[in-house]
Amino acid sequence: MKDMTTGLRERKRLATKHSIQEKALDLFDERGFAAVTIEEIAEAAEVSPSSVYRYFGTKEQLIVADDFADLSQEALDHILDPHDPLGTARRIVADYESTPAGVNAAEGAGKSPWRRVHYFFQEPTVRLAVYASLDEASSRIAASLLSRQGMSEAKARVAAHAFVFGYFAALEQWHVDGGKRPIVDYVDDGMAVLREIWTNPDR
Amino acid sequence: MKDMTTGLRERKRLATKHSIQEKALDLFDERGFAAVTIEEIAEAAEVSPSSVYRYFGTKEQLIVADDFADLSQEALDHILDPHDPLGTARRIVADYESTPAGVNAAEGAGKSPWRRVHYFFQEPTVRLAVYASLDEASSRIAASLLSRQGMSEAKARVAAHAFVFGYFAALEQWHVDGGKRPIVDYVDDGMAVLREIWTNPDR
DNA sequence: ATAATTCTGACAGTCACTGTCAATAATTTT
DNA sequence: AAAATTATTGACAGTGACTGTCAGAATTAT
Structure with a gap:
């Protein structure tokens, strides 16, 4: 068995995926998400429609990709502080803002890492x-x-959902506001409401 | 202008909608959601596929219908206690459990009002x-x-999202548990974690 | 070089969903 | 009661996302 992460095949794979997503975003920016078909994206990226589906599965995934899902369980455990949802949220923002890989980086200036977020x-x-x-x-x-905490399964589920969807709500406030202030400001403001949620199992 | 709520036309409308949804649920229970096509539902309900779309818009709405959306703003304000998310959640459960209209009632025994929830x-x-x-x-x-509260827009958004999706998480715990204990138990347990969220604007 | 493995594009098909239109049924007006 | 108005219906044609299959091409292992 060989390396599997540096082979020509793997490099091509990533390059192709990157190219497809880039071309797709360009088309979306030009003519709007709904008005662009997979076939057109495939043509622009010089691959077959089959390949677009192979790489992304759905049209939406061309935008959503793996903002959260690609965090490994270990990385998640590292970022997650069960006593501090607000700090955890800030860390996620910071993490995302400095992401060196993916569609956001690797291309020249002018395109914010939050470009895709608008479509959300x-x-x-x-x-x-x-x-x-x-x-x-x-x-x-x-x-x-x-x-890691002593909470019941129900509490863990509710706390996690409250955190994750609350975070999204904070992001939305940033978007609604026209993105004037930095995202972390809105997270600080909004997520403060969840401050003590994770801390104490029975309150 | 006439009554508009008791006319023959309106009665037929409701009856048709009810019938379609009922037949659809029967088919889903028999063969699974994905395996049933709109065309088959239309045939079973003796209407055209066009009508199914006219009444429900999407296949999923045949199940989801208007569990929450049909609450008027006034009814919502009545049920909502800004100082008590847990109590609010309990009231929503109770409200739903005693719902006299819709697909759940109006049919004989044997079918729980939570039958559709399984598909969630x-x-x-x-x-x-x-x-x-x-x-x-x-x-x-x-x-x-x-x-009604003095909170910022960001806080209001986060609190609402945390509440609503937290509530769903509690429901899911009930489902995962096989529905042994009554739903309100899981809501009590899980939503306790949000107890003080809505209360104080700046904590 | 050859064999094994993986990736790709072509193709055919399904089905949710949209938009339009003429026929029909209910309601209102005269 | 008939006519005019309005709402509802089914038929029809179409779009496009998504699935599954399969043979050939490219990459990797032997």
Whole structure:
């Protein structure tokens, strides 16, 4: 068995995936999410429609990709502080803002890492895809909360959902506000309401 | 202008809608949600596929219908206690359990009002449709919270999302547990974690 | 070089969903 | 009661996301 992470095949794979997503975002920016078909994206990226589906599964995933899902369980455990949801949220923002890999980096200037986020709030189907992604993140957080805190399964589930979807709500406030102030400000403000949720198992 | 709520036309409308949903649920129970097509539902209900779409819009809405959305803003304000999310959640459960209208009532015994809820957790697409519905409920709750409490818009949004999706998480715990204990137990347990969220604007 | 494995594009098909239109049924007006 | 108005219906044609299959091409292992 060989390396599997540096081979030509793997490099091509990543390059292709990156290229597809980039071309797709360009088209979306030009003509709007709904008005672009998978076939057109495939043509622009010089691959077959089959490949687009192979790489992304759904049209929405071209935007949502793996903002949360690609966090490994270990990385999650590292970022997660069961006593401080607000700090955890800040860390997630910071983490995302400095992400060196993915579609956001690797391209020149001018394109904010938050470019894709706009679609979260503009396209209802994309929003739902994000919710599906938040859902997955939540169950991993709940598992972590359950094993590290003494809370019941019900409490762990509720706390995780409250945190993850609350975080999204804070993001939305940023978006509604036109993105004037930095995101972390809105997270600080909004998530303060959850401050003590994770702390004490029985209150 | 006439009554508009008792006319023959309106009665037929409701009867048809009810019938479609009932037949659809029967088919889903028999063969599973994904395996049933709209065309088959239309045939079973003796209407055209067009009518199914006219009444429900999407396949998922045949199950989700209007569990939350049909609460008027006034009814919501009545049920909502900005100082007590747990009590509010209990009231929503009680309200739903005693619902006299809709698909749940109006048919004989044997069918629990929670029959449709199972699909929330079994069919991913239905779950997402529920999330869309929760989303709408959340924005109305946030509006109410914003006007009645002194919190910032960000806090109101986060609190509403945390409440609504937390409530769903509690429901899921009930479902995962096989529905042994009554739902209100799981709500009591899980939602306790949110107890003081709505109360104080700046903590 | 050859064999095994993986990736790709082509193709055919399903089904949710949209929009339009003429026929029909209910309601209002005369 | 008939006519005019309005709402509801089914038929129809279409779009596009998504699935499954399969043979050929590219990469990797022997």
